[in-house]
Amino acid sequence: MDPLWAVGQFAGMVLDMVRGLADVKVWLPRTVDESWRIGVGSLFIVLLISSFTGGVTALQAGYQFTGNIPIYVVGSLVTESVVLELGPVLVGLILAGRIGARYAAELGTMRVTEQIDALESLGRAPSSYLLIPRVLACLLMIPVLVVIADFVAVGTGWIMAKSTLGISNQDFAYGARVYWHPLDGWYSVIKGFFFAGAISLISCYRGFTTKQGAEGVGRSTTGAVVTSSILILLLDVVLAKLILKPK
Amino acid sequence: MIEIRHVSKRFGAQVVLDGVDLTVQDGETLALLGPSGTGKSVLLKAIIGLIRPDRGEIIVDGQHVAKLKHGALSKLRATIGYVFQNGALFDSMDVFENIRLGLTDEQQFNDMTYAHERASECLRLVNLNPDVSKKMPADLSGGMRKRVGIARAIAGKPKYVLYDEPTSGLDPVNSDIIDALMTRLKDELGVTSIMVTHDVRGSFRTADRIALLTGGKIVAIGPPDEFKESEVPEVRAFLERDFDLAPL
Numbered sequence: 328m329d330p331l332w333a334v335g336q337f338a339g340m341v342l343d344m345v346r347g348l349a350d351v352k353v354w355l356p357r358t359v360d361e362s363w364r365i366g367v368g369s370l371f372i373v374l375l376i377s378s379f380t381g382g383v384t385a386l387q388a389g390y391q392f393t394g395n396i397p398i399y400v401v402g403s404l405v406t407e408s409v410v411l412e413l414g415p416v417l418v419g420l421i422l423a424g425r426i427g428a429r430y431a432a433e434l435g436t437m438r439v440t441e442q443i444d445a446l447e448s449l450g451r452a453p454s455s456y457l458l459i460p461r462v463l464a465c466l467l468m469i470p471v472l473v474v475i476a477d478f479v480a481v482g483t484g485w486i487m488a489k490s491t492l493g494i495s496n497q498d499f500a501y502g503a504r505v506y507w508h509p510l511d512g513w514y515s516v517i518k519g520f521f522f523a524g525a526i527s528l529i530s531c532y533r534g535f536t537t538k539q540g541a542e543g544v545g546r547s548t549t550g551a552v553v554t555s556s557i558l559i560l561l562l563d564v565v566l567a568k569l570i571l572k573p574k
Numbered sequence: 575m576i577e578i579r580h581v582s583k584r585f586g587a588q589v590v591l592d593g594v595d596l597t598v599q600d601g602e603t604l605a606l607l608g609p610s611g612t613g614k615s616v617l618l619k620a621i622i623g624l625i626r627p628d629r630g631e632i633i634v635d636g637q638h639v640a641k642l643k644h645g646a647l648s649k650l651r652a653t654i655g656y657v658f659q660n661g662a663l664f665d666s667m668d669v670f671e672n673i674r675l676g677l678t679d680e681q682q683f684n685d686m687t688y689a690h691e692r693a694s695e696c697l698r699l700v701n702l703n704p705d706v707s708k709k710m711p712a713d714l715s716g717g718m719r720k721r722v723g724i725a726r727a728i729a730g731k732p733k734y735v736l737y738d739e740p741t742s743g744l745d746p747v748n749s750d751i752i753d754a755l756m757t758r759l760k761d762e763l764g765v766t767s768i769m770v771t772h773d774v775r776g777s778f779r780t781a782d783r784i785a786l787l788t789g790g791k792i793v794a795i796g797p798p799d800e801f802k803e804s805e806v807p808e809v810r811a812f813l814e815r816d817f818d819l820a821p822l
């Protein structure tokens with residue numbers, strides 16, 4: 328496929344969605360349903376991955392920071408690496424697989440079984456019925472999931488640091504605070520927001536433009552996961568460059 | 575009125591429609607016959623703007639389909655019921671919700687009492703028990719799915735109905751019921767329709783005119799009696815099932 332043509336097609340889809348925003352009565356209830364679906368549905372995997380990440384980060388920090396570096400630095404390291412990088416990126420990558428694959432497969436199947444055509448034939452806009460709810464639900468829920476992941480990962484990191492390194496609550500809390508900028512929390516949320524946009528838009532686009540039966544659905548699904556994962560990594564670099572200015 | 579003027583459509587190198595001209599008058603039922611793969615479904619989809627012709631124009635109710643803006647196209651589509659060849663039911667919704675989406679009038683759509691009544695009514699019209707409204711499409715038989723598709727298409731009392739093989743895959747009794755339904759929609763509600771079908775005999779009974787699409791063109795068109803007697807070679811070949819089998 329001609330990449331330039333694909334970009335045009337993608338832009339057309341986004342434009343359609345902007346136009347579809349006028350249909351509040353259509354997309355609002357569906358967005359609520361969809362948010363609930365992805366929020367609750369992703370909670371377990373997000374809790375799982377964030378508790379492991381936090382714990383392991385604390386263990387490794389302890390491994391590296393022995394000797395004459397003050398122990399409270401473990402608190403700083405766990406908090407900063409989770410909030411700035413690990414929380415949002417790992418959640419983003421996991422959800423690219425979980426949500427991205429589902430959206431691409433759902434929409435792709437609807438495309439090849441003519442359900443999207445059927446919706447249009449009834450004078451109903453697929454953007455308001457199918458795309459806007461999915462994209463908004465991601466934009467809403469993924470940052471929330473990232474924040475949950477941050478808290479859980481720092482929490483398990485704390486517990487792990489306490490039980491294996493014997494760091495006191497005061498030291499961990501001091502370390503967590505001493506290098507903390509107010510921007511850091513926002514940065515995590517902003518990353519979640521951008522990753523949500525990448526996952527939802529890419530997977531909706533891939534699903535929506537699926538061709539050729541079951542094989543096409545498979546292609547769209549893997550394509551959606553791979554493309555949105557790569558985009559997440561690229562956005563990670565770009566956002567760090569743009570937002571995190573060295574002091 | 576549906577006017578199709580010189581419509582051409584190709585997919586890659588394959589020319590599917592090659593200058594189709596066809597007019598369907600208000601209140602008329604036109605049967606569109608043609609061998610499998612000649613572009614009957616493509617033509618129907620072009621009429622509601624799901625496929626954009628490369629050349630030519632399609633005018634429905636006085637409006638150029640390809641030139642319509644989003645809102646106007648949606649409005650026009652709301653007046654056209656489309657029966658998909660493979661049903662195309664929304665498989666994440668039950669039968670009731672499927673038919674309810676066919677209520678293209680927002681007020682009717684939001685009035686749950688009316689929606690339930692109308693869904694049951696439409697199900698009865700296609701000879702289905704209203705109880706199936708709680709089932710999911712995946713739990714229906716092929717013929718039931720087809721009939722739910724018809725029920726969805728007519729739920730909003732459209733002015734036009736485009737049927738893509740409404741009776742294929744149905745048993746003879748249900749075929750006759752659908753044929754009778756199409757006739758009633760025409761007689762009682764003045765519906766204008768195009769019916770793509772492989773049921774030649776059925777189409778002679780229900781259609782006002784019959785057209786044959788082959789080689790990307792309408793090669794013959796006329797009332798059933800005339801069509802039957804047509805001397806056009808393609809018509810003779812089609813009606814007499816004149817074909818050669820490739821050797822095994």
Ligand SMILES: Nc1ncnc2c1ncn2[C@@H]1O[C@H](COP(=O)(O)OP(=O)(O)OP(=O)(O)O)[C@@H](O)[C@H]1O
Nearest residue numbers: 585588590608609610611612613614615616617659
């Ligand atoms: N989206 C598409 N992309 C590429 N080719 C297509 C597409 N849609 C249809 N075609 C081709 O156009 C031709 C006509 O298809 P169409 O579905 O209109 O046939 P048909 O007359 O409805 O046949 P049948 O009676 O079997 O349903 C076929 O050769 C098909 O391969």
Ligand SMILES: [Mg+2]
Nearest residue numbers: 614615659738
């Ligand atoms: Mg067909």
